[in-house]
Amino acid sequence: MDKTAYFNDLMARTEELFYHELSDCVAWKTEFIGVDFIQSKDIRGGSPAEIIESCIREITAAGLIKGASYSIGGQEILLYLRIQECIHVPKEVKLLQGGIEPYNCPIVNMILDQLIEKLNFETTYLAELEVDPETNECMLKCAIFETADKIGNVCDWSDECRLIDEQDQWKTVKC
Amino acid sequence: MQDILDVLTSRKSIRRYKPDPVPNEMIDKILEAARWAPTGENYQPWRFIVITDQETRDKIGDLSKLGSGKRMTAWYCLGTMQKRFEKIEDPEKRAEVLRFMYSGEVSEFCKQAPVIIAVIGDLKIGSVDVPYDLCAATENILLEAHSLGLGACWVHGPVAATRDAIKFKEILGIPTGMNEYKVICYVAIGWPKEQRKHPRPKYALEDLVYWEKFGNKERP
Numbered sequence: 001m002d003k004t005a006y007f008n009d010l011m012a013r014t015e016e017l018f019y020h021e022l023s024d025c026v027a028w029k030t031e032f033i034g035v036d037f038i039q040s041k042d043i044r045g046g047s048p049a050e051i052i053e054s055c056i057r058e059i060t061a062a063g064l065i066k067g068a069s070y071s072i073g074g075q076e077i078l079l080y081l082r083i084q085e086c087i088h089v090p091k092e093v094k095l096l097q098g099g100i101e102p103y104n105c106p107i108v109n110m111i112l113d114q115l116i117e118k119l120n121f122e123t124t125y126l127a128e129l130e131v132d133p134e135t136n137e138c139m140l141k142c143a144i145f146e147t148a149d150k151i152g153n154v155c156d157w158s159d160e161c162r163l164i165d166e167q168d169q170w171k172t173v174k175c
Numbered sequence: 176m177q178d179i180l181d182v183l184t185s186r187k188s189i190r191r192y193k194p195d196p197v198p199n200e201m202i203d204k205i206l207e208a209a210r211w212a213p214t215g216e217n218y219q220p221w222r223f224i225v226i227t228d229q230e231t232r233d234k235i236g237d238l239s240k241l242g243s244g245k246r247m248t249a250w251y252c253l254g255t256m257q258k259r260f261e262k263i264e265d266p267e268k269r270a271e272v273l274r275f276m277y278s279g280e281v282s283e284f285c286k287q288a289p290v291i292i293a294v295i296g297d298l299k300i301g302s303v304d305v306p307y308d309l310c311a312a313t314e315n316i317l318l319e320a321h322s323l324g325l326g327a328c329w330v331h332g333p334v335a336a337t338r339d340a341i342k343f344k345e346i347l348g349i350p351t352g353m354n355e356y357k358v359i360c361y362v363a364i365g366w367p368k369e370q371r372k373h374p375r376p377k378y379a380l381e382d383l384v385y386w387e388k389f390g391n392k393e394r395p
Contacts, residue, residue, distance in 0.1 A: 028336035074252060116338075123241055123338070127249035143249035148237075151244035152278040157252040 001154055002111040004087050012094035016157060021098050027103035027126060034106025043114045048072060055111045056173040065107060069170040073160040079142040080164055083107055092131040102131050106142050111113045115144055122148050189326025190284040192365030195291045201323050202212060212311035220301025221312045221378040224293040224347050235345045235361065236286035239333040244279025246259030251277040288363035292316060293347060296357045309334050309359035316362050326367030334358040
């Protein structure tokens with residue numbers, strides 16, 4: 001039996017139901033999904049980069065993803081993430097097939113949780129989640145706020161992301 | 176029996192309040208209205224916390240500002256916020272409105288409301304209907320406040336995100352377990368400092384109503 005497929009099917013059904021109940025604010029409700037795993041690990045670091053990399057190493061070592069790259073930009077509010085071959089991609093594909101945009105990424109929930117738990121970040125927000133079933137790759141844009149006064153520091157993230165891509169500012173975590 | 180349509184159609188959300196206190200008799204009437212909302216199998220799962228303490232209102236206002244601010248900062252950075260306000264032609268005014276939104280200031284108005292009523296539900300009492308019952312009670316709060324000449328606003332954002340909902344519960348001493356109480360919203364109430372009688376335009380009925388079957392706009 002393919003247990004991963006089984007659990008992804010359960011998640012897809014549950015997320016479909018959540019979406020049906022809550023529509024577009026559903027993602028606001030799911031931020032704790034996945035945090036039990038990362039909270040069971042000894043994530044350490046004194047900076048966002050160290051925490052993010054420590055999380056990615058643990059998540060990769062557990063076989064939940066094949067790898068991930070990240071970049072922090074946009075006045076240090078944008079966390080741009082590229083995740084390869086996450087075990088939950090089939091769950092996202094199933095949602096897409098049902099006409100629901102994926103909204104709950106347990107992997108990013110883990111990373112954002114540790115920014116809050118270990119560095120006392122004030123708050124975070126998963127702003128965009130794009131899943132490419134062809135390449136098995138997910139692209140995520142998150143807002144991370146170390147302190148409340150960072151709220152409202154705006155810029156154009158499409159420019160930021162383009163620069164990250166063009167200048168190859170991606171940091172790939174070696175595991 | 177009196178037709179309530181005039182009350183319904185003249186109500187709008189009020190976010191600016193005079194500092195004058197709301198008399199206790201009015202608060203009691205508002206709570207009484209909430210108590211008479213429809214409720215599945217008469218479970219009455221709602222509980223209400225009335226907040227007048229300025230320090231508590233400030234904490235709730237700060238939490239509300241943070242919740243809206245984080246989301247709207249991100250939406251602005253993604254370019255989606257700007258589309259919502261394209262119809263404001265004056266670029267300076269549009270920029271100021273946008274700043275008001277993404278700073279989160281749009282959601283801290285409860286600091287100025289003399290009264291806040293948190294609407295919470297006991298999940299162990301209410302069976303399957305808790306969120307629906309609480310929404311019905313909230314609507315009754317809004318309508319009674321309006322009928323008394325007060326202004327009110329239903330605020331859901333700060334308790335919609337799970338982490339923020341926990342913070343909200345902690346501010347008010349509500350048990351934080353996911354199995355106990357659900358906070359559906361709070362309602363900010365006060366004497367209106369803005370015009371009460373210009374609700375925003377609504378869709379025409381023919382845009383909203385189908386007859387007998389979904390999609391059928393022809394009245395039989």
